[in-house]
Amino acid sequence: MGAIESPIMLTGTQHVGRVADALQAWAFARDPEMGVTTWGLDTVVGECSDMYLSDVRGRHVRDEHVFAALDNATGGPVEEGAVGGGTGMVCFGFKGGIGTSSRVVPSDAGGFTVGVLVMSNFGRREHLTIAGVPVGRELQHWSLPVLSEKDEYDSEKTGSSIIIVLATDAPLDARQLHRLSVRAGGGLARMGGLQSTSSGDFVIAFSTTNRTPHHPTAPTFEQHVATETLMAHQQWPANVVINWLFEAATEATEEAILNSLCMGQTTTGRDDRVIHALPLEEMMAIMKKYGR
């Protein structure tokens, strides 16, 4: 029906059910009519596999963690790196996790914001690319995830998945949001992501402007729609609003992934497994070497 009616939560693969269940309980607690006189809740929970670092069989995510995340959610700057669902994530063999970025398009193209939050958990070391520079190939001396003889999975070595949450105040309908989602995939490709086979890469995109009334009072309601064609008497780049939004979606996704890496911290997980943070100074030296 074109609406998201739940907070969006991100977690590890094996915790999706538990997080969805706690989210339902939290929603029940806030609305005593839910499930009695009004329906709900279609929960939205995204996941990537954190089993390299995390003791996933321990089922350490419990209701109280979900409630705390929901009750303490605020606006403003977002904590990045190994926080929340991002705690156990691995990206290009370095520490991944939560990253965010945003772009504002020019005022004569509407002045809209596109914001992206990622939970990064993908990528082979040699594919890591930062602003076009083959950083990963220069950082092959940093240890990769070590798998045992018995390990049957390859997600940390081959790259696994990413969840991309894209929000905008541009008034976009479902078709247009899908178009932005495809372009978010472009930002993933520019970082060196292959969307390898072991898991799904999702974009959850929504507009904060066009809201669906829960109980409309007339057969139709008004919405604004962003233009996809040339605005009269103007010249690009100012004149096609959605092209600016496409560029914003690509760039913000690329940068959000980069930020998830830059904010990572070396982490020791289960069985003394260590994933290093992206070495920032070394990275900057490589950037310089390649003329940046």
Add this chain to the structure above:
Amino acid sequence: MGAIESPIMLTGTQHVGRVADALQAWAFARDPEMGVTTWGLDTVVGECSDMYLSDVRGRHVRDEHVFAALDNATGGPVEEGAVGGGTGMVCFGFKGGIGTSSRVVPSDAGGFTVGVLVMSNFGRREHLTIAGVPVGRELQHWSLPVLSEKDEYDSEKTGSSIIIVLATDAPLDARQLHRLSVRAGGGLARMGGLQSTSSGDFVIAFSTTNRTPHHPTAPTFEQHVATETLMAHQQWPANVVINWLFEAATEATEEAILNSLCMGQTTTGRDDRVIHALPLEEMMAIMKKYGR
């Protein structure tokens, strides 16, 4: 980009290229700037195979027929049966072709119209169902298309394809139009259509209300959207606008197919092949037998 910028034309499979080419020529003639300072045209041409009755190798559809169809198009009642693209169509082994129908939803649900035009060319005789009555099984004594030893196709016997064009003045976006298209498929199923394998069954759906400005003058423009949720302080059936539109899409499609059959006339095609019109009196007697 969510817009149809061309008249919608329907023809036989082997004439799609020719019709699209003539449509482009016609558009050029009407707009001397097209292809010079403004772009165009993304042509929309639908097809079903009419090779049982038609001499398709003769390539009898020429530019002048396309121009005449375009120049003579008018509003008002639509000619049905073996006209235009429908000339060579076969449906449940009887004469198919063009059929139309429409529904108006109640005024407190917006008073919108859903209109459907089909080009019917599908269906096995024994599946023909009219208002739930197994008419086809009672009409097995009417001859079926006869195929020769060499004939390698089965489309007339097994059912082939249908093009469904659905228009509405309800203000629907692309996602909502897709929802209506799926329900149009329900009308096809109720007539006994299986969507058998030999061809594609398409719905081309559009809203006449929400138009995309060719040259918008601001970064956004306003549109109305039909409600998909319960309207406040009302009770079904008046209160969910899109449910009324769904019902209209299903019913109008079912009836448009029926009309394409009822308006068919016994037709002799290539190689003295004869396809009979649906025998209306016999059909009515069968309906009566089944309590209608």
Add this chain to the structure above:
Amino acid sequence: MGAIESPIMLTGTQHVGRVADALQAWAFARDPEMGVTTWGLDTVVGECSDMYLSDVRGRHVRDEHVFAALDNATGGPVEEGAVGGGTGMVCFGFKGGIGTSSRVVPSDAGGFTVGVLVMSNFGRREHLTIAGVPVGRELQHWSLPVLSEKDEYDSEKTGSSIIIVLATDAPLDARQLHRLSVRAGGGLARMGGLQSTSSGDFVIAFSTTNRTPHHPTAPTFEQHVATETLMAHQQWPANVVINWLFEAATEATEEAILNSLCMGQTTTGRDDRVIHALPLEEMMAIMKKYGR
């Protein structure tokens, strides 16, 4: 990746998280390497809203019920009606729930079976259609779900959702299974389903023949694929395998929904709400009246 790696579970909307979580726990218990050296589990849980009859806020579905369902699952005939996830379902204002049906295609078309299990929870009374007979219109004197002044939902009156699980031993790939899923929607339409707006209607389709090796031993593996074109030197109806499967998908879905109604039992739910079983004798009399 084209594989289902979990049992398929069906439940009420508000229990999806809990059932998925218990399913994960059950899988962990059966495979001590899961989450350590091998990945898993992508849980598959379908839902319809049972809030008219059920005390959904009571969260009565607990881990032990899920474990029991999984541990006691067997082959053979399936219990139908108000069982499992179907316990609180309402269909055309009568008692819905679990129903199954299947078809076997002729041996010269492969002899394959298509089996369908539905959890039915949709439909407006007046739309109920059995084998084409407008049974619902003749049963308007049976009480409909009664909503209070405060009730903001309409799912029981307007129809809500259905989950259709389709299994076949025909060797179909993902594209072909999608084709069958669309035709299952035809069976839904024939029963009078509109796919109304308040919820999603899903088909979960799989082939039991073409299995994806967990650890292949060569870069490619062999699969059989069902034919979608005319078999040489044969005539329909024996000669296009997938058309038989399409017909089976439509018919088995229609009949599975009917069976879910026929096996329903009058049920009293929360707040003394009563949903009647489809009155079978009265239904049979109506069928007779309409010549069946």
Add this chain to the structure above:
Amino acid sequence: MGAIESPIMLTGTQHVGRVADALQAWAFARDPEMGVTTWGLDTVVGECSDMYLSDVRGRHVRDEHVFAALDNATGGPVEEGAVGGGTGMVCFGFKGGIGTSSRVVPSDAGGFTVGVLVMSNFGRREHLTIAGVPVGRELQHWSLPVLSEKDEYDSEKTGSSIIIVLATDAPLDARQLHRLSVRAGGGLARMGGLQSTSSGDFVIAFSTTNRTPHHPTAPTFEQHVATETLMAHQQWPANVVINWLFEAATEATEEAILNSLCMGQTTTGRDDRVIHALPLEEMMAIMKKYGR
């Protein structure tokens, strides 16, 4: 039905109908039974707009050009640059057109080839990126397409569209080919493509190995399928066949676009409009400046 039954032709937007019609005529001439005892042809024609350089209103593409293209098609190296449909294409404000590239995956991953042919007609100058180097930003002094006061289109400045044809001898089904198509989009993103709004960007992907029998002789037929999971007792990168194919699709698309630029030649089109070839020496100097 999962099969391509026509040669794939590429042309300018306004010539699609004409090319499809000539392709139909050509097929009729080769098979006297087509349209009589056997069906056909579902033509496949891709297009990008070449109206900046070409006199599209002149309708210069005629049947004889299509017949010549079909009759003279051969295996072996493909002519690149301003040939065929690529003649009038513009890419990043330089001369675009036809480009090809391919990759072979390691023998222990099957030794398969992925080949890509593009018709490139997209991209804003400042976005042009070659192997990660911001070449476009360094080539801003080269003239851009000049539009007149009246020009209402922006495709040459803003980027327009691309057709990507991807062929492989890996035995992939439709779902897997779709997965490769998405990754081809990654190659487009890496070159600086935004998939801007003015046109569609398509991938036409097919496997040369898994062929659909025109007249099967049994209800099922055998096909090989490439593995998407870890091969036993091996370690990445050799062990997940489809990841190699994903990488090949991304890389070959990126390189095919680059080749379409490198093989471009400065071209004067209608109204003395000039589009320059990518200045290769200057480009190489820029690559060197950025450490390549």
